[in-house]
Amino acid sequence: MKVAILPGDGIGPEISAATRLVLDAVDDRFGFGFAYTEIGIGFTALEEHGSTLPDSSFEAARAAEALILGPVSHLDYPAREKGGLNPSGELRKRLDLFANIRPAATRPDLPSRTGASFDMVIYRENTEGFYADRCMYTGTGEVHVTADVTIAMRRITRHASTRIAEAAFAGAMQRRKKVTVVHKQNVLKLTDGLFLECCREVAARHPDVEYEELIVDAACAHLVRRPEDFDVICTTNMFGDILSDLASELSGSLGLAASVNAGDGVAMAQAQHGSAPDIAGQGIANPASLIGSTGMLLEWMGANRKRADLVEAGRAMLAALDRTLADPASRTRDLGGTLGTEAFARQVAKAITDAG
Ligand code: ATP
Numbered sequence: 001m002k003v004a005i006l007p008g009d010g011i012g013p014e015i016s017a018a019t020r021l022v023l024d025a026v027d028d029r030f031g032f033g034f035a036y037t038e039i040g041i042g043f044t045a046l047e048e049h050g051s052t053l054p055d056s057s058f059e060a061a062r063a064a065e066a067l068i069l070g071p072v073s074h075l076d077y078p079a080r081e082k083g084g085l086n087p088s089g090e091l092r093k094r095l096d097l098f099a100n101i102r103p104a105a106t107r108p109d110l111p112s113r114t115g116a117s118f119d120m121v122i123y124r125e126n127t128e129g130f131y132a133d134r135c136m137y138t139g140t141g142e143v144h145v146t147a148d149v150t151i152a153m154r155r156i157t158r159h160a161s162t163r164i165a166e167a168a169f170a171g172a173m174q175r176r177k178k179v180t181v182v183h184k185q186n187v188l189k190l191t192d193g194l195f196l197e198c199c200r201e202v203a204a205r206h207p208d209v210e211y212e213e214l215i216v217d218a219a220c221a222h223l224v225r226r227p228e229d230f231d232v233i234c235t236t237n238m239f240g241d242i243l244s245d246l247a248s249e250l251s252g253s254l255g256l257a258a259s260v261n262a263g264d265g266v267a268m269a270q271a272q273h274g275s276a277p278d279i280a281g282q283g284i285a286n287p288a289s290l291i292g293s294t295g296m297l298l299e300w301m302g303a304n305r306k307r308a309d310l311v312e313a314g315r316a317m318l319a320a321l322d323r324t325l326a327d328p329a330s331r332t333r334d335l336g337g338t339l340g341t342e343a344f345a346r347q348v349a350k351a352i353t354d355a356g
Contacts, residue, residue, distance in 0.1 A: 001032050001033065001034055001035065001065050001066060002035050002037065002063065002064045002065045002066070003023065003034045003035065003036050003037070003064065003065070003066040003068065004036075004037045004038075004039050004060060004061050004063075004064030004066070004067050004068065005019070005020060005036060005037070005038050005039065005068045005070070006038075006039045006040075006041045006057070006061060006067075006068065006069045006070060006087065007038065007041075007042075007070045008041060008042045008069065008070030008071050008072045008073075008087070008275060009042040009043050009070075009071065009072050009073035009076075009275045009277075009280075010071060010072075010073050010274070010275025010276050010277045010280040011070075011071065011275060011276045011279060011280045011285035011341075012042070012070030012071045012072065012275055013070065014280070014281075014283060014285050014287070014341045014342075015070060015071075015271065015285055015286075015287040015289065015290045015291075015341060016068065016070045016290065017341075017342070017345075018287035018290070018291065018341050018342055018344065018345035019068060019287060019290045019291050019294050019345070020036065021342070021345045021346065021349055022291050022294070022317065022320075022345050022348050022349050022352065023294065024349065025348075025349035025350075025352040025353050026298075026313050026316065026317060026352055028353065029313075029316070029352060029353060029356040030309055030312070030313045030316075032309075032310075032313070034066075037060060037064065039057045039060045039061055040054075040057055041053050041057050041072065041087040042072050042073065042087065043073070043077075045057060046077070046078075046083050046084070050083045051083040051085060052072070052074070052077050052083060052084055052085050052086075052087060053085040053086075053087040053090050053091075057087075058090070058091070058094065061091060061095075062094075062095065065301075066269075066294075066297060066298070066301065067091075067266075067267070067268040067269065067297075068268070068269045068270075068290070068293070068294055068297070069087070069088060069091065069268055069269065069270040070271075070275075070290065071270075071271055071273060071274050071275040071276070072086065072087050072088055072274075072275060073274070073275040073277060074086035074087070074088065074089075086133055088270065089131065089133040089134055090133070091261075091268060092126050092127065092134070092261050092268075093127060093133070093134050095263055095266055095268070096127065096263045096264070096266075097126055097127075097261035097262060097263040097266065097267065097268055098125065098126050098127045098160060098163055098164060098167075098262070098263055099123055099124075099125070099126060099163075099164055099167040099261070099262045099263075100123075100124040100125075100126040100240060100259055100260075100261050100262075101121060101122075101123055101124075101167075101171070101259060101260050101261075101262060101296070101300075102121065102122040102123075102124060102240070102244040102247075102248070102257070102258075102259040102272055103119075103120070103121045103122075103258060103259075103296075104118070104120055104121075104122070104244065104247035104248045104250065104251045104257065105118060105119040105120065105251055106118055106119070106251050106252065107251075107252070107322060107325055107326065108326070109325070109326040109327075109328075110252050110325055110326070110331075110335065111252065111335075111336070112250060112251055112252050113249060113250050113251075113252065114224065114227060114250050116226070116227050116228045117228060118227035118228045118230065118250075118251070119231075120227065120230040120231060120232070120233060120247060121171055121175070121231075121232050121233070122232075122233045122235065122240050122243055122244045122247060123164055123167055123168035123171060123232060123233065123234045123235070123240070124164075124235060124236075124237060124239075124240020124241060124244060125160055125161065125164040125235070125236050125237050125240065126164075126237060126261055127160055127237075128154075128155045128156060128157060128160050128236075128237060129154055129155065129156065129236045129237030129238050130152060130154045130236075130237060130238040131237050131238065132152060132153075134237070135153060135154065135155035136153075136155075141153040141154070141155065154188070154191055155191075156191040156192070156194050156195050156236065157194075158194060158198055161194060161195045161197075161198035161199065161236075162198045162201070162202060164234060165181075165198055165199045165201075165202035165203075165234055166202055167262070168202075168232050168233075168234035169202055169203070169205075169206045169209055169232075169234075171232050172206075172209050172231060172232040173206070173208070173209065175231055175232060176231040177208055177209045177210060177231070178209065178210040178211075178212070178230075178231035178232065179199075179203065179206075179209055179210070179211055179212070179231070179232045179233075179234055180212040180213070180214055180219070180230055180231075180232070180233050180234070181195075181196065181199045181211075181212070181213045181214070181233075181234050181235065182213075182214050182215075182216050182219045182233055182234070182235040182239050182240075182243065183195055183196055183213065183214075183215065183216065183235070183236070183239075184215060184216050184217075184239070185215070186215060192236070195236055196213065199213075199234060216235075216239045216243070219233075219239075219243065220243070220246060223243065223246055223247060223250065224246075224250065227247070227250055230247075244257070244259070244272055245257070245272065245273075248272055248273075252335060253286060253334040253335055254272065254273040254289070254334075255273070255285065255286025255288055255289055255332065255334040255335070256286065256288050256289060256292070256325075256335075257271060257272035257273055257289045258271065258272070258288075258289050258290070258291075258292030258293040258295070258296055259271065259272050259293055259296070260293060260296045260297050260300050262300060265304060267297055267300045267301065267304070268297070269290065269293035269294045269296065269297035270290075270293055271289035271290045271293055272289060273289060283340040283341050283342065284332065284333050284340055284341065285332070285341050286332040286333075286334050286335065286341070286344065287332075287341050287344060287345050288321055288325065288332075288344070288348075291317065291321055291345065291348055292317075292318060292321055294317065295314045295315070295316075295317030295318040295321065296314065296318070297314070298310050298311075298313045298314030298317065299311050299314030299315060299318070300314070301314075302314060316352055316355060316356075317348075317352065319351075319355070320348050320349075320351035320352040320355065321348055321351075323351045323355075324344070324347045324348045324351050330344065330347045331344070332344050
């Protein structure tokens with residue numbers, strides 16, 4: 001199986017190497033025969049090829065069966081005309097990875113930032129919304145009208161809204177059967193109006209699933225006040241991006257925040273957080289986010305391809321992560337522990353081997 005790792009910027013190379021170490025233990029146990037390719041993106045690719053996502057890197061990523069993307073420092077990239085493409089947005093758009101699935105759950109033995117125990121998954125639409133790089137066919141969704149006037153456009157389509165709602169309801173059917181749709185229809189009447197209309201249509205086809213709607217500002221308060229009441233949240237691109245950081249931090253740390261970007265038949269593992277330049281190069285970043293994302297990816301691939309061994313391997317990764325995090329002596333600094341990135345990954349790898 002061809003596994004492509006795109007290490008990215010900041011802490012990306014460190015947490016990618018840690019994830020590879022854990023994948024080696026998975027491979028030893030399950031015998032998939034992973035063939036790794038490391039694909040240059042971000043600042044290293046800019047230096048070598050003049051672009052943060054050269055065509056050769058994109059094509060290599062497209063050819064892989066399993067895709068693992070490290071975080072990127074795209075805020076610091078030069079303008080697009082000077083080679084500064086956001087690899088994350090480009091891959092999501094060009095591979096049509098429309099659903100960004102972002103779980104956030106407390107763990108019994110790990111202190112969270114709230115007294116509550118919760119387990120939720122946010123389904124964030126990934127291909128349009130207020131994201132300037134994603135919502136136009138050519139050009140971007142931002143316009144500089146005069147030196148002092150700028151405009152941002154938000155595209156919401158029936159197609160994208162319906163398919164994220166369908167993904168969210170399908171996810172809820174595998175869980176506690178509740179979907180909360182988060183919107184701002186009171187001010188974005190047309191765009192969130194259409195989004196809500198699509199969600200309601202999908203809800204009507206799922207009478208077994210409890211359906212709730214919340215305005216995004218109220219949703220923030222409810223997430224802090226009663227996180228245990230949420231199962232699946234379905235929302236547009238920007239709201240999902242923001243709410244998922246809040247939910248993950250409430251669960252303990254952004255360093256735990258895993259996600260997959262899923263399309264039709266293709267998916268990509270990606271931590272929810274950014275490149276954390278404040279701690280890059282120190283060997284202290286928590287790789288649980290990317291390890292968890294990769295576990296989710298294997299599970300997703302297994303379900304998609306009807307391969308029970310991949311589902312089992314993905315679950316084994318997630319279980320090993322839980323077991324490792326349960327022990328205060330095997331945590332990274334963001335969770336009050338002392339382990340470095342690599343040492344933590346070795347503990348997870350050992351937990352996978354020991355459970356085999
Ligand atoms: P970027 O510019 O790439 O978005 P950022 O620092 O603005 O980077 P994040 O990377 O999401 O945003 O980081 C937010 C905070 O969370 C930072 O203090 C960072 O150190 C911390 N953080 C993020 N990821 C991790 C991780 N894997 N382990 C430990 N701390 C993390």
